[in-house]
Amino acid sequence: MIRVLNVKKSSILLEQFGAHFEEIENAILATEYDPTAGTPCGCGIDNLMRTCRCLDCFQSPMTCDQCFIRSHQNMPFHWVQKWNGSFFERCDISALGHTIALGHHGEPCHNVPNTTRPPEFLIAHTNGIHKTKVVFCACVGSGRRLQQLLDAQLFPATTEQPTTAFTFNLLREFHIHSLESKASAYGYMGGLRRLTDNTFTADVPVS
Secondary structure: OHHHHHHHHHHHHHHHHHOOHHHHHHHHHHOOOOOOOOOEOOOOOOOOEOOEEOOOOOOOOOEOHHHHHHHOOOOOOOOEEEEOOOOEEEEOHHHHOOOEEOOOOOOOOOOOOOOOOOOEEEEEEOOEEEEEEEEOOOOOOOOOHHHHHHHOOEEEOOOOOOOEEEEHHHHHHHHHHHHHOOOOHHHHHHHHHHHHOOOOHHHOOOO
8 A cells, every 4th residue: 555655656746847847957957057157257356257166055156266266265175167168167176276275274374485386185075086286384383294184184095295185074974875885985986086077087086
């Protein structure tokens, strides 16, 4: 009896959504374009154009590169959807010139020389694997790279000169998945690679 009721309920839902299929399809396809792309950014600085959007944020407007970096200072693992004039290209925020600064809640350390070249990092987060850059704090008592990464809730892949790290949120999520679905670390990382690039998955840098 319960099975029959479930089948009827599923049939009703299918019929309801079926009546709105075209509307839903058009709404999904519409996400591939934004009518504000290429228009002046709301900041009004030097006639900068809206070229960036973030789908990891909820209903965020398109902005210029500078505004995107400013608004994501403490959200460096959100993917950038960059308008190239024809379509949106997905890239890491570091492609806009952003670097992750440690030790000052996202603010740059004033003791780091401007000539310092930040090392490239691979950071695995819940939404994929990011190839970015990290600037370590140079203040007295700031600690070694290992300590600074841990303070920022980044677990390094090695304790000596690490260049790869995993966010604590990622480790917590994998722990839950391994408990509930018995997911292997290999399979979970495979999923992260597809979240990074589901077309050219083999090109995703993994260490």
